[in-house]
Amino acid sequence: MTRPVLIAGAGPTGLTLAIDLARRGIDVRIVDKATTPFSGSRGDGIQPRTLEVFDDLGVLDAVLAAGSPAPLMRAYLDGTLVAERRMSESRAAGPAVPYPNPWVLGQSDTERLLRDRLAEFGVHVEFGTALAGFTQDADEVRATLSGPGGTENVAARYLIGADGGAGTVRRTLGIPFEGTTDESIRMLLGDVPVDALDHDFGYWFATAATPTAGVALTPLPGGRLFQFAAPLGDDPRPTRAVLQERLDRVSGRTDLIVGEPVWSTVWRPNIRLAQRFRSGRVFLAGDAAHVHPPTGGQGMNTGIQDAYNLGWKLAAALSGDPGPLETYESERRAVARRVLGLSTALLDKHLEGHEDAMNRGAETHQLDISYRDAADTAGLTAGDRAPDAPLRRDDGSALRLFDLFRGPHATRLTFGAPAEATEVAGVRAYSIVAPGHRLEPGQLIAVDGHAFTDYAATAGTQVLVRPDGYLAWHRQG
Numbered sequence: 001m002t003r004p005v006l007i008a009g010a011g012p013t014g015l016t017l018a019i020d021l022a023r024r025g026i027d028v029r030i031v032d033k034a035t036t037p038f039s040g041s042r043g044d045g046i047q048p049r050t051l052e053v054f055d056d057l058g059v060l061d062a063v064l065a066a067g068s069p070a071p072l073m074r075a076y077l078d079g080t081l082v083a084e085r086r087m088s089e090s091r092a093a094g095p096a097v098p099y100p101n102p103w104v105l106g107q108s109d110t111e112r113l114l115r116d117r118l119a120e121f122g123v124h125v126e127f128g129t130a131l132a133g134f135t136q137d138a139d140e141v142r143a144t145l146s147g148p149g150g151t152e153n154v155a156a157r158y159l160i161g162a163d164g165g166a167g168t169v170r171r172t173l174g175i176p177f178e179g180t181t182d183e184s185i186r187m188l189l190g191d192v193p194v195d196a197l198d199h200d201f202g203y204w205f206a207t208a209a210t211p212t213a214g215v216a217l218t219p220l221p222g223g224r225l226f227q228f229a230a231p232l233g234d235d236p237r238p239t240r241a242v243l244q245e246r247l248d249r250v251s252g253r254t255d256l257i258v259g260e261p262v263w264s265t266v267w268r269p270n271i272r273l274a275q276r277f278r279s280g281r282v283f284l285a286g287d288a289a290h291v292h293p294p295t296g297g298q299g300m301n302t303g304i305q306d307a308y309n310l311g312w313k314l315a316a317a318l319s320g321d322p323g324p325l326e327t328y329e330s331e332r333r334a335v336a337r338r339v340l341g342l343s344t345a346l347l348d349k350h351l352e353g354h355e356d357a358m359n360r361g362a363e364t365h366q367l368d369i370s371y372r373d374a375a376d377t378a379g380l381t382a383g384d385r386a387p388d389a390p391l392r393r394d395d396g397s398a399l400r401l402f403d404l405f406r407g408p409h410a411t412r413l414t415f416g417a418p419a420e421a422t423e424v425a426g427v428r429a430y431s432i433v434a435p436g437h438r439l440e441p442g443q444l445i446a447v448d449g450h451a452f453t454d455y456a457a458t459a460g461t462q463v464l465v466r467p468d469g470y471l472a473w474h475r476q477g
Contacts, residue, residue, distance in 0.1 A: 002140050002155040003027050004318050008169055009162035010125040011038065012107065013286030013303035015114035017160060019057050020311030022121035024408045026318060029156070030123065031145060033130035033163075037115070040263030041106035041191050041220050041227045043300030045070070049366035049385070050301045051099035052469065053308045056406050059117045066113065067105030068221040073202040077211055079252030088364065095450040096387035097367060098402065106191070106220050106227075107300060108263075131168045134159060134282070141281050158314060159282045162307070165270065165291040173279045179272030179291075179340075186232040187294075190243060190264030191225045196255045199224055205251040214250050225262060229294075238264035269293050271344055273336055277329040285310060290336040292343045301366055302339050306332050312408065312467035331371045339366075371470055379456050382473050386465045389451035391432065394439040401451060404430055410467050415452060416459030417477070418443070427464070432457075 005021055007014045010032035021028040046054075046063065054060040069090075075083040091100040115125060129147035136142070141159040145152045161169025170177065197203060199219045203226075206214025217226040230246040232238075244258045274289045286303025309332055313324040342363060372383030388402045405411050412429040414420065418440060419431040431443045432451050439445065446452050455463060460477020 002157060003029055004157045005029070005160065005314060006141070006143060006154065006156035006158070007031070007160045007162055008131040009160075009164060009167060009286070009288070010034075010111075010115075010127070011162065011164070011286065011303070012043070012110055012114065012300050013307045014160070014162035015111060015118060015125075016053070016057065016304045017162065017285065017307035017311050018123055019059075019114065019118050019121070020308065020408070021314065022118060022123045023057070024311075024315045026315060028123060029126070029154075030118075031126045031129040031131065031147070033128070035128040037108065037125075037127065038111060039108050040265070041108070041225075042189070042263075042265075043107040043110075043294075044104055044218070044220065044227060045301075046103040046105060046110065047298075047301040047364065047366045048097065048099045048101065049369065050304050051103060052402070053304060055099070055402060056308075056469065057117065058406075059113055062113045062116070063103065063105060063110065066109055066222060067103045068219075070102050070104055071200065071202040071219050073204055073216075073218075075204040075206075076251065077206055077208045095389050095448075096454050098388050098400070100365075102365065104218075104221060106222075109222065110300075131163065133168070133172060136279075136281050138280075157281065157318065160310070161282065161284045161288040162286045162303070164287045165272065167288045169282060170274060170284055170288050173282060175279065175284070176275040177272045178275055180269070181272075182269040185269050187267040188228070188230050188232040188238050188242065188246070188264070189267055189294075190228045190238060190261040191220060192228050192240070192243060192261050193224050193259035194226055194228075194247075194256055195224065195259070196257065197226070199226075202226075205247065207250055215247050228258070228261075232266060238266055267294065271340060273333070273340055277333050283310060283328065285332075289333075290340060292340060294343075298339045298343050298364065298366075302336055305335070305366065305369070308468050315408070327371075335369055335371075380454075380471065380474055382471050384471050386463070386469050386471055387454040389454050390447040391451065392445040392447055394441070394443070394445075398447075399444075404428070405465055405469055408467055410472065411465040413451075413455070413463050413465070415446075415455065415457035415461040415477070420462075426467075 004026050005028045007018055007030040010030050014030055018028050018030045054063050072084055093100055129145050132144040132146045134141055134143040140155045142155050163169055203217040204214055215230040219226055228243055240260050247256055270291050272291050274284050277284045277289050285306035292299035310328050313328055317325040370384045372381050388400050391399050410427045412427055414431050419429040432446050433443050434449055458477050463474045464472040466472045
């Protein structure tokens with residue numbers, strides 16, 4: 001039997017794609033060579049655009065309940081508190097942007113919630129099952145899996161490599177992974193308890209002589225752990241003793257006792273972009289396609305949005321329309337290149353000792369990502385993110401544009417006029433009128449006119465919103 005889609009890798013990217021396909025009724029199989037789920041914070045920053053993706057996929061409430069806002073960071077130099085700041089300024093929610101601020105949740109917790117959501121569709125990750133190799137032709141991909149039951153040969157219409165920077169899929173395809181790895185810079189990361197610290201705050205400990213070469217302790221939601229980040233120096237061992245020595249050196253305190261790491265790793269600046277994101281029926285997504293420095297909190301979020309872009313396009317191809325799938329590489333590789341540039345610039349600031357190296361601007365929130373053809377096009381146009389806006393039904397109940405978009409369908413909006421009666425498979429149509437207009441059955445009111453303003457709409461304007469929340473087209477009336 002040939003399955004529609006086989007996903008190698010069950011991190012945030014693979015899980016997001018599996019959920020998006022499963023909710024469309026597509027038979028998907030997801031495997032991971034690890035015998036157990038990942039346990040550690042690693043990518044703990046969830047950006048606003050990713051929160052919007054989670055809203056659509058039905059996992060947002062669980063993510064918000066398990067996580068917390070980015071903490072206020074207390075900066076100490078030579079043991080003296082010198083400043084309190086956040087990595088990015090807090091912004092108020094607005095009609096167009098309901099989730100304007102990053103959210104903190106350890107990556108292993110995010111993956112757990114995504115697995116729980118995937119299980120609601122009857123799909124479970126097959127841990128301990130490695131992709132040993134594959135071949136492909138014009139019709140299918142033939143893969144060899146190695147799992148608890150031995151070797152298995154399977155066929156799929158498409159194979160997705162979400163198996164990380166050192167994964168099998170890209171290496172088998174022979175796609176160059178262009179970029180650099182700096183072996184001279186090493187950072188120690190770990191999840192540890194430090195009970196003497198108030199868990200409601202984050203901390204930066206450094207010396208006045210080298211204020212940017214310090215130790216960061218960021219509180220992780222759901223317990224008493226902090227994510228510990230510090231330059232490693234010459235010692236290659238990510239042990240509790242090494243962590244303790246680094247903290248003692250810069251904090252000037254003796255009461256900060258580091259507990260045994262729950263998770264730890266040594267990170268090196270590995271900044272790479274795959275030369276191609278596709279080869280025939282095989283696609284790359286997430287770290288298999290691009291790896292980022294942790295500055296800016298972009299890596300996991302970019303992979304999740306790779307998956308969100310790819311899911312509806314695979315579904316279209318499986319339904320006989322290959323056109324959207326042809327745009328995956330051009331859209332997502334351009335975004336990955338831009339995000340890598342942003343993360344690298346922030347890393348360079350840190351290494352050069354800039355005072356604002358810890359500050360992350362709104363450009364890291366990924367809300368301004370666009371797939372438009374012309375960057376200088378004025379106003380809202382095809383390829384831009386579709387804004388949210390408040391609406392009201394004829395019975396007075398409230399809803400949002402994001403409520404209309406939620407689900408695997410595309411959405412056609414007609415402003416100030418009845419929606420066209422023509423029904424297109426996979427498209428839901430709605431009519432939105434300005435305040436003060438008499439409602440016809442099925443029409444929705446744009447509360448305070450926000451939807452008209454945000455969509456630059458006049459009477460008769462129509463827009464088509466893709467299943468991933470970007471505009472397919474925008475036509476003035």
